[in-house]
Amino acid sequence: MLRIAVIIVALLLISFIIWWFFGKHTEVAANSAIVNDEQTATIVVNGGYSPSTVILKKGIPAQVNFDMRDSTACLSHVVFEQLGVNKDLTKQKITTISIPTNKAQTFNFACGMDMFHGKVIVK
Ligand SMILES: [Cu+2]
Incomplete structure (x- = not known):
């Protein structure tokens, strides 16, 4: 009886680990919301970027809005190197960054220390 219980616990643990890693690898890409010929997407900053990929x-x-909910220094700045953008997210709750959409391309962004990453895909 104990043996069966141990096996069940082990199986649950294994499925949890698989789910954990699987979940991390399939980061959901969010589409922007289009209203009156303008599109916006919101990325929540809280221990990382959620979603980390946005499609425009x-x-x-x-416009991509960064909704700041993190208090660590790590995520206090967001950097879009290709756009020459380095914004302090701690000055206001929502920081809006305009993204050029004249051609299909991908903009990578990262925290000020280049530890957390995300991307904005124009397609
Ligand atoms: Cu960082």
Whole structure:
């Protein structure tokens, strides 16, 4: 009886570990919301970026909002190297960054220390 219980616990543990890693690898990409020919997407900053990938439609003016809920120094800045953007997210709750959508391309962003990463895909 004890043996069966141990096996069940072991199986649960294994499934949890698989789920944990699987969940980490399939980061959900979120699409922007398009209203009146403008698109916006919101990324929550809290121990990382959620979602870490945002998809924008080409040709529609776009803004990405960073919703700051983290108090660590690590995530206090967001850097879009290709855009020359380095913003302090701690000054206000929501920080808006305009993303050029004139052509299909991917913009990578990271925290100020280049530890957390995300991307904005224009397609
Ligand atoms: Cu960092």
